Amino acid sequence: MLHKLETLLTWAVLFGILIFIHELGHFLAAKAFKFKVYEFAFGLPFGKKWRYWYDGETEYTVRAVLLGGFVGFAEAEADDETRDRQMADFHAKPIYQRLIVILAGPIASFLLGWIAFVALVGMRGVELPAPHKMMVSEKSAAAEAGIRTGDLLVKIAGESIADFNAMAAKVRGSAGKPLEIEIRRDEKPLTLTVQPREVPEGREKLYRIGVGLQPRTRPAQIQEVLGEANRLTGTFLSALGKLVSTPRELGKNIGGPIAIAGAVSEVVKLDWADRVLALFSLMGQLSLSLYAANLFVPIPVFDGGQVVLLLIEAIRRRQLSKEQQMGVALVGWALVLVLFVSVTFNDILKLLGKG
Template identity: 30%
Template sequence: MTELLPQPGLGFTLLTYILMVAVLVVVHEGGHYLAGRMFGIKIDAFAVGFGRELFGWNDKRGTRWKVNLVPLGGYVKFTGDMNEASQPSPEVLALPAAERADLFVSKPLWQRAIVVAAGPAINFAFAILILAGFYMALGHPLTPPVVSMVQPGSAAAKAGIVAGDRIVSIDGEAIGRFEDIVNTVMISTGEPMRVVIARGGSDKILTIVPAMVKSNDGFGNISRHGQLGIARGDKVIERVNPFEAVGYGISDTISITGSIASTLKQVVTGQRSLDELGGPLKTGQVTGQQASLGVLAFIAFMAFFSINLGFINLLPIPMLDGGHLVLYAVEAIRRQPIGARVQELAFMSGFAALMTLMAVLTWNDLGSVGVWDRLSGWLS
């Protein structure tokens, strides 16, 4: 049996999780802030955390920069906003038009949409810069998608794959390197895959049904994923210039986003269990584990989580940035703002949906760390 890696302590896990969340909150909310400033919008506060203010300061523009008691989240409050739906307060509505000109609610629809979209956008940009930095410093993996070995009895062997075959595409998606094969197969749910291979100067189409296996990440976390049973040749690392590094960062960010979307679709359609999704407790645990492997592993995980944060915030759920954008799209089609009552109901339902999902994921997290098993043992 493979010996597990030592688990980081609770204090270390909490510290690294809070650090990662704080950094990504500043990044995400910084996107909203910078876009708001670009359009001359007045901003009351930029907060890291929720609850009671611990400390802060006012800048020359009148914005209050503050750190609050609960360090898990943050927000930018535009002047005149009454709630999360950015509805103006009665006092603001009573102001003359000239005095409302620099408020968020008075800006053209396209400017408000850019301000809202800037948060998720900067999450993706942040991840791209981290990945580009890795590629510039460490090189970019570009192992040819050529099979060096096929495991007997594996899914690949049953489909007719042999050593020397080059994987050209999987389910219509072009394969440029062996790493692309791994990324594609990992999120498989065992459904047949249409694989095009190059052999002997001609292409051949095969149908492969990936085997579903469970693997351990070294810390005891079990994941379920697809496996073909093939091995790559010697790993190739190419040196890249800054422009190439950014290009690869963009490409990988798009690929990771697609994987997240595919996984979410699999959960919604029942192909993958909701139990496989982690919540805040699991995320915190994995953050500490990755940080225990070193600074580079921690930064790499932060990039991955930043992409997750950007993607989740674009979901069309009220309370999230994507929900705002959907309401703006409806407003653009109707050519008039949506009624205040409708907005309130939308955001209340969105809040309820998010809290329900968070409760389910937290329940899963408690199960994954053995809380329910221990409780059952105590009660039996």
């Protein structure tokens, strides 16, 4: 029960930070261009709201449906005539100003992701080359063979091991036969024999020894921190791009709130030092995912969809009619609902082992 509560609180704080920073980007850009902002909210613009501050122009609120946030350029509860007048003031602003306000949210998410990686590298330091520290699961094949967490992995079956993938490949290639593993403990060499265990996974025979690898590190200089943060950001966005270009892989890997909660649950199991590093890593990945989804998914209620509508307005030299705007909004929310249900269903299938 304590673990579940800790997971829920950690998930809520993480989700809240992601939403707050994204909407803060929109809000600050809007204020810079003197847009009138009626509401800055946690939650979607439906149901009951609770005001926690009012500065004379903007209400700062929490909404009942806590699945996002928004910056309101019209009063959500106002009558149609009032809302039309307030939105007319918004649309009267130059297109370039509205475009900057829309893009400011994804930009804020991108910066949060990058800053999270900067913090991660700054605390973790620069990785040193192999050998790496071994993280050994309790009652695993490696633990039974006498390997301890903190031992340095040197070789498996006479071959040097550079990273986790190389180790996993050697274990898979063992076909279940005993492996000689050379380690270093307290600067002394030691060779132990480990019997890999078969792990059923579909029709394939997979083998595990219950070991993870943690690279050794040294304190990083500022240029190394920035360079590694840039590399991590680029690598993650590149991986996202490859997923999007292969729909089959995207379907397997896309996750929603349940998948994120599962990841948070694993993070909460770590000790505090590793937990902080893992949370910054997860925050960086989620914030960059929020940046990419909002900017490059052209659903009308997402920022990317709003950019498309602005470009259409610029080409037509006039706005969509009120009826057209309402139709676009309804289609947008319907697509968001379908997307939310799809990723949640996908999460449930994975939990049941069918994804």
